[in-house]
Amino acid sequence: MSLSRRYFLSFAALAFVSVMLAPPAMADAFKVALVMPGNITDQSWNQAGYEGLMNAKKELGIEVAFSEKVAQPDQAEAMADYARRGYNVVIGHGGEFQEAANRVARKHPDTLFVVHNGTEPAKNIATLDFYYKQFGYLLGVIAGRMSKSGKVGFIGAQKIKFSTDLVAGYQEGFETVQPNGQVFIAWTNDWDDIAKGKEAALSQIAQGADVVFPTMDNAAIGSLQAAQEKGVWGFYLYYDSIVDWPDTVLQSAIMDIKAAMVDLLALAKEGKAEGKNYNMDVNSPKAARLGTYHSAIPADVKAEVEGLVAKMKSGELRP
């Protein structure tokens, strides 16, 4: 081969420079940056975050930027970089960004940091989270009513507050209906490994589970596929997923981070957002609600669940 390193490098350098010469962003608009752990096409948590950001851009006329697939070691640098570039709000999309936000926020007191599912609000750190246990509980009750075998599955990627709260509620709700039933819990340790998500669900189904509740990002699709192939029920999160899985999904916990983001960013734009926790539950149905019931769910079960929602709204029921 006559291709030499010098030619190769000069072409590569040329390509690099032409990419870097893209026009710079304009100054002095209200600027928001979103840093995400995964990719924006996962039909799940990250996609919801991205769409929320885009909705905010459209509705509030703000300038936005985002980074995808930011790994744990790069979180602080990614957030600090946006803060240095003058972004007014920097959002970490997931509870795993809390540590990084704590470190960066002290050095950038004029920037508001928002941590979705965060646990420690501070002077310039706001956290936005959902009452996950409520929704886990409601789905658990439906699982209990729909399971014939008395065995249901829950699949998570990692044990973080989001998934431990969900599973605790799910178990609690399920056990109110089927006290002697069994909840199989599997952790795959991977949000993206779709094949493993499928195998985890298949092995729960093989052991008798007839309702499975996957809570990963990309990988959850694999679990729902397993449920569809084996003819058992599934649950899902974030959007009304029955449109994509009409014969599989019983109900979805729509935790609409999109709506919540737009509301919080509107406050921030007016300068009214504070360093506190913004919690979304059944009382903020725009952001957090149940989706469409599958037609196989009997009317009395529906009524029971709606009754529970009403009790949660009044504060009588706190799972």
Place this chain on the structure above:
Amino acid sequence: MMMEILLDPTMLSDFLSTSLRLSIPVVFAALGGVLSERSGVYNIGLEGMMLAGAFGAAVGTFFTDLPIVGLVTGMFAGTLTAVVLAVLAVSLGVSQIVAGIAINIFSIGVTSFLSRIVFSGQANTMTLPGYKAFAIPGLASIPIIGPVLFNQDALVYLMYVTVPLLFYLLFRTSWGLNIRAVGENPRAADTAGVRVNMVRYLCVLGSGALAGLGGCYLVLSQVFLFSEHMSAGKGFIALAAIILGRWNPVGALLACLLFGLFDALQLRLQFANPEVPYQAFVILPYVVSILALVGLVGKPRPPGAVGLPYRRESK
């Protein structure tokens, strides 16, 4: 729990099927790695080639509705990615490790980018046609292992054929002798008239095609859609399987099956033992492989010239 799995025949064959399915993509990638490293080129880029293969398979099937086209485009995409490694590592003599890592990173980015263009963000909800399992009459009725081994899809059967073929190629043909000579001592091979870089090129390209086949399995047999970063580290497990299998196709196959077995086992052990931290089970396949590396077999001896670019003019 262990006993339950071992005693109940349907549960046992179900468990073994899971193990097999989890290991197939890794087997293909590991076979590719064996081929490449036997010729003296480390292929750290297996992960990226597998991902490219998965994307190629999804694109080919998406536009034609024919899984066989997807198989071809998937292997082609894997090969194309391998061209990058071949040019960088064989022709330009760049560090093979660095080139491989670059390919992995590049592949994640470029497949995500292209999949958003081709499938316009709907990649996760489509269902592509693929290969469904079919039983081989007679063999499938052997108790327990029959349904595990002989009630699978076409790509699994292809794997059964590929392993002995590659073994035969490497150890029983003069081509294989050339490949191994190039990997052990390229100067001696060159003196004997073997075109060292040509052999390495072919092996790296073949390696890419095999890793691409692993990606095809993910898409065409397992989940019937393309999802970003769906290879999820399987290519790195293949790298360990190559060493554990002593740069031998049959050994690599056994190593991958071992991983698959313990991966399937950990998924089942978890919900029988909720009080044990799940991480203890998740690391099981890796712990077993480390134990196997240390305990089972003596010191691994990689091909003599692996990792070293060959320059005829240098001394």
